[in-house]
Amino acid sequence: MLLNLASLCHPSRTAFWQRNRPARIYAIDAVVCWPEHRYGQAPDVFTRHRYCWVVWSPDHHGAPSFGWLSAGDFRSG
Incomplete structure (x- = not known):
């Protein structure tokens, strides 16, 4: 799910x-x-906000892992 980081x-x-x-x-x-x-x-108004992808998995237990994505990687390819 794409969510506002806030x-x-x-x-x-x-x-x-x-x-x-x-x-x-x-x-x-x-x-x-x-x-x-x-x-x-x-x-x-759009660039002032930061977003995150949040991924759920039915078999997951415990704390989530955290990572970073660069939008530039998706635009260049």
Whole structure:
């Protein structure tokens, strides 16, 4: 699930995260869902936010692993 990074640390969501621990969380360094080829540069309102991929696995138990993704890697290929 693509989520705003702030959703991981919002007080109203703490209980959810404790009950539904993801297997992996990947921080993304830039907006990846804005079609620049179609609309040009993303507006400031989008670039001010940071996003993460959160992955759940039915057989996962324990703390999630954490990693980083670079949007540039996806745009260059």
